[in-house]
Amino acid sequence: MAAGVLFYFDEAQVRPFSSSLADNLPGAEIVFDTLPKLAVVFMNWNVRNAGMKGATVKWALRDADEIAKWDNRITVIDQVPLFRNISRDPL
Numbered sequence: 001m002a003a004g005v006l007f008y009f010d011e012a013q014v015r016p017f018s019s020s021l022a023d024n025l026p027g028a029e030i031v032f033d034t035l036p037k038l039a040v041v042f043m044n045w046n047v048r049n050a051g052m053k054g055a056t057v058k059w060a061l062r063d064a065d066e067i068a069k070w071d072n073r074i075t076v077i078d079q080v081p082l083f084r085n086i087s088r089d090p091l
Helices: 011-024 037-049
Strands: none
């Protein structure tokens, strides 16, 4: 499980990490969260306004299936949007 971790790295670091997992742990599964690009902008704005340095979010991903294109040993089992079951109607 890599919750709240991977989005602090850029894609150039996450890609080889994913391939390294496939190299060293064939058949393993990983659970992680990521953010869409718009959320990255919002999170980084909040981080800057809070005065936190070095906590910049770098990696965003709209669709987990994109990761499967990085390495043919990677298979996306499932992806769950965070707000999937949240009503859009405020009332």
